[in-house]
Amino acid sequence: MLIINALVVFAISFLTTLISIPRIALFMNGKGIIGIDVHKPNKPNVPEMVGVSMLIGFFTSLVFLFLTIPELSNTCLAILASIAIASLVGLLDDFRDLSPLCKVLLATLSGIPIIFLRAYNPRPMIPFIGRVRLTIAYPLAIPLALSVTSNAMNMSDPVNGAMSGSASIILASLTVAYALTGKYSASLVGLALLGATLAFYFYNRYPARVFSGNVGSFAVGAAIGSFVVTSGLEVVGVIAMLPQILNSYMILSTGGGFKGKKAITVRPTRPLENGLIEAVKDQRAPLTLVRMILAGSAKHESEIANEFLALTLFSSILSLVTALILQPGG
Amino acid sequence: MRDTYWIYMNLFIAWFSILIGFYLLSILVNYTRQFNGSIFINVFEVLMAVVMFLLWLTLWRLITIRLFKRIIGKLSTYMEPVTYE
Numbered sequence: 262m263l264i265i266n267a268l269v270v271f272a273i274s275f276l277t278t279l280i281s282i283p284r285i286a287l288f289m290n291g292k293g294i295i296g297i298d299v300h301k302p303n304k305p306n307v308p309e310m311v312g313v314s315m316l317i318g319f320f321t322s323l324v325f326l327f328l329t330i331p332e333l334s335n336t337c338l339a340i341l342a343s344i345a346i347a348s349l350v351g352l353l354d355d356f357r358d359l360s361p362l363c364k365v366l367l368a369t370l371s372g373i374p375i376i377f378l379r380a381y382n383p384r385p386m387i388p389f390i391g392r393v394r395l396t397i398a399y400p401l402a403i404p405l406a407l408s409v410t411s412n413a414m415n416m417s418d419p420v421n422g423a424m425s426g427s428a429s430i431i432l433a434s435l436t437v438a439y440a441l442t443g444k445y446s447a448s449l450v451g452l453a454l455l456g457a458t459l460a461f462y463f464y465n466r467y468p469a470r471v472f473s474g475n476v477g478s479f480a481v482g483a484a485i486g487s488f489v490v491t492s493g494l495e496v497v498g499v500i501a502m503l504p505q506i507l508n509s510y511m512i513l514s515t516g517g518g519f520k521g522k523k524a525i526t527v528r529p530t531r532p533l534e535n536g537l538i539e540a541v542k543d544q545r546a547p548l549t550l551v552r553m554i555l556a557g558s559a560k561h562e563s564e565i566a567n568e569f570l571a572l573t574l575f576s577s578i579l580s581l582v583t584a585l586i587l588q589p590g591g
Numbered sequence: 592m593r594d595t596y597w598i599y600m601n602l603f604i605a606w607f608s609i610l611i612g613f614y615l616l617s618i619l620v621n622y623t624r625q626f627n628g629s630i631f632i633n634v635f636e637v638l639m640a641v642v643m644f645l646l647w648l649t650l651w652r653l654i655t656i657r658l659f660k661r662i663i664g665k666l667s668t669y670m671e672p673v674t675y676e
Contacts, residue, residue, distance in 0.1 A: 387613055387616075387617075388610060388613045388614075389610075389613050389614045389616075389617040390613060390616060390617045390620055393620075395637065398637045496609075496613075499609075500606055500609070503602055503605055503606065504602065507602075507605065507651070510648065510652070511652070511655070514652060548656075550598075553595075553598055554595055554598065556594070556595075557594025557595065558594055568595055572595075572598060572599065572602065575599055575602060576602055576606070579602070579603070579606045583606075583610070586610070
């Protein structure tokens, strides 16, 4: 029964997203909501904000779980509300170009539904320590955690397929981690989220036919954050997201903090005429993960995307090792 | 992957140092529990964890920039200013 549920929930999420992508892309094209793919020599126009299709995938599959598995209803409701709030912040950022500090503060709101619905267990499992009781500190940390994941995913979308591909890898590893630790119902939620990001990756990978927009990246970040907070294995989630979290931290610490794009006078990378992308050799440019990837030599956009995904896969494997290290029943 | 192996090493160092941090925290937790007899982590221990995390974040940044200076140096050495619109 569990396997059937897993297949059905994944199929619902995957297919609804896959079917809705072309339609939403057409709608965005019609409305003139398009972005320029700056890393391509011919600078093509690509439909923006098509990440809305992932929202459809998340919502349909989570509503299915809400209706069919009563024990998951509270979790699904909390995740749905968190995703909805984060996507509104992303939508606002798409239209108003919010400052980084504003994005960080607004994204904390997506943690509130989880606190109000009490869809969390304030006893996280920590390697070497076991279960710890954080009755006061845990709920206080939830908005911060959601803000970190949302903004980290938002800042990890530099090349085609990097955000959707890395989110798929992270969600797949978390799904496996929950299955390894016997939390099969949490694995179902993971599959519900994975289906949408994976379907979107097929359209967003190099050469991208659609862009997710901030609405998509914020929703994905909140989906991962709320999934981990409501289902446990917090440390495993942090390890899986190490490249994204460290990339955001490096950008903030070397690129003018919360001052925003205006404070960055020099871009970290630049496209060359031969189609390759190189790291800008200027100490004023922020130290991003892509700039680190390009430190050795100029690379093609697809190579950068593959390297980005390989790094996420590496950290995901480390997260699975961490899941095995966790003391069961500690 | 030939010229990006150092980023994998960097991630591995980050992961390994997190585990070491948790191990040290477990020693601290066991030590403090001897005094108050509580099975729960108290405020002091949470604060210690936060301080250790901030220390780790600072150290990780230092390691990234200093230890791998030979590679990152290619980026941080001022060569030619390139500005964009």
